[in-house]
Amino acid sequence: MNNGFFNMPSDLQHSYLGLIGLHLQEALLPVAIGLLLSLPIAQLCVRFKWLYPPVLWATTVLYAIPSLAFFVVLIDYTGQTKTTVVIPLSLYSLVVLVPAIVDGVRSVSPETHAAAVAMGIGPVRRYLQVELPIAVPAIFAGLRVATVSSISLVSVGALIGNQGALGNLLQDAMTFHRPIYAVSSVVTTAVLAILADTALVLVRVALTPWLPKSGRRALRGRDRANGDAGADRGAGKGPATGEPLDGGTTDVRPTAGSTL
Amino acid sequence: MIGALISIEAVSKRYPDGTVAVDGLSLEVPDRSITVLVGPSGCGKTTTLRMINRMIELTGGRILIDGEDIQHKPVNALRRSMGYVIQNAGLFQHRTIADNIGTVPRMLGWSKAKARERSMELMERVGLDTSMAKRYPYQLSGGQQQRVGVARALAADPPVLLMDEPFSAVDPVVRRGLQEELLRIQEELGKTIVFVTHDIDEAIRVGDMIAVLRTGGRLAQYAPPDQLLSTPADAAVEDFLGADRGIRGLSFFGTDALTVDPGGIVASDATAQQVSSRATEGLGHLLVVGVDGRPLGWADAARLRESGAAAAGPKGGPAQLLPHGQAFRHGEDSLRVALDCAVLSPTGWAVAVDGEGRAVGVVSQEQIAAAIRAAHSQRGTAPVDVGAAR
Structure with missing residues (x-):
């Protein structure tokens, strides 16, 4: 892999690093949007328990829509742009993030919740200062899956023209009969996913000095508090990834490929 | 506030x-x-x-x-x-x-x-x-x-x-x-x-x-x-x-009103003569205390009168010491503790000590029972009244 792995074909109009930047942008923006959407949705689901099953159903159905179908519909409105890629990816991330946040907030023990109420901590302050910080490990477990999944899914943007970032290399590999482009695309995407995942773990560790170092004791507590919250969400449709230690009971959802 | x-x-x-x-x-x-x-x-x-x-x-x-x-x-x-x-x-x-x-x-x-x-x-x-x-x-x-x-x-x-x-x-x-x-x-x-x-x-x-x-x-x-x-x-x-x-x-009943008998205590260096002068009725054993006043154990009263307490010291003499068991703090502990001490004592007598752990007297189960009755009647909470009411 002399020149080819790092030297990009000119039709992509990007250097190798430029392509990486574009890829990260298209992958991380949907996760950020997904997180911003999930926080209020999850809070509503915690507040109004009846809302949770239909919301789960809706996010799962959205996830079941192939991205190609999304593109076909969206292309009429948003054209062959980044937006057309970002919208479906944002919606896909909900399927992981909403349950993760709901589980996280629910993992606050009834005693801690009662103590907070009894201390005169109002609902808003309680959410921001007690529930959300305690939900951080579960939220990050969800973020990790969503991020890795999103990084791999961006490649499908190649289907609508030039919006697949590193995924466009796959197409070029076929067009120019240069397998090295495909190797470059796949390896780079995988490395990006691993690095992003590691970064999230580091941020999580920095945010949660209060977690037992082994992670086990807190987990057991959380498992007990959660019961089998995962059961009502049905089975994920792809192979489970992520690290169960950090994931708590968060149902780890499918990642790459299943909606291609 | x-x-x-x-x-x-x-x-x-x-x-x-x-x-x-x-x-x-x-x-x-x-x-x-x-x-x-x-x-x-x-x-x-x-x-x-x-x-x-x-x-x-x-x-x-x-x-x-x-x-x-x-x-x-x-x-x-x-x-x-x-x-x-x-x-x-x-x-x-x-x-x-x-x-x-x-x-x-x-x-x-x-x-x-x-x-x-x-x-x-x-x-x-x-x-x-x-x-x-x-x-x-x-x-x-x-x-x-x-x-x-x-x-x-x-x-x-x-x-x-x-x-x-x-x-x-x-x-x-x-x-x-x-x-x-x-x-x-x-x-x-x-x-x-x-x-x-x-x-x-x-x-x-x-x-x-x-x-x-x-x-x-x-x-x-x-x-x-x-x-x-x-x-x-x-x-x-x-x-x-x-x-x-x-x-x-x-x-909930204190031991302040409980009378303990200091006559049942002998020092570990007491002679046979000194022991003989102690006569506590119904007490077959005497409590031997060390020089610091802390209880060492019970010794057979008759033996002590013959040979003196020194022979029955902690190192063991003709009269072996029986363990004195738990002691109660007189005036501080409750009647429940005193009764418990008496029940557990090998002689049936409880040992009363002061705040520093020095023996101040001995008291029998019967005397504790009498104190319980007295305490009840004083408070007007005699258990018999409950039975009658029901």
């Missing part, structure tokens, strides 16, 4: 589905005392407690604190004026111990430094090393966490403390320690404490007043612990109190 008077007046809690958790409950919680709500599960004790800080809103009657209706106060201000201690402590796992304790002071607008200083002070008060201030809850044992829970409740110096089965989740030895700590803190601070438990022994140990509730949220009896034990209101309360309530009730 110190304790406040809580009046619970005909309070009811009826849920929309018709379930009645508390039914017309009236209680006068005296200030600066520990009032225990006790009863089987489903008796509405926790509901009652939570109605005091309006975590549960009452549906009938009213609750007054120092004459003021709690419904007229802003709810969060009301709650911050009451400390709350819960089972398993319910600490904020993401905050350090010092930050946990300082939660309410910070909300009340204290400066960071002042809240921190207060946290340190309270850690010492509840018996925690201040080096733990920067640790997180997971690094503490269950008992230590519960101490933090108590400290956190005391942080803003509220006049009222609500304790919801605070010590139920820790093992019996730790629980005992926490109970003693609570009594010590209460002696220093004089809060008005409402304490919920399902454990009648705990209720008797910590309570100044005990309200026994029955299923359906009705008051079965409201009395001080000694009165509860000696005269339960009905068969249900008696059943709830469990076995041995007569013996347990003796915990």
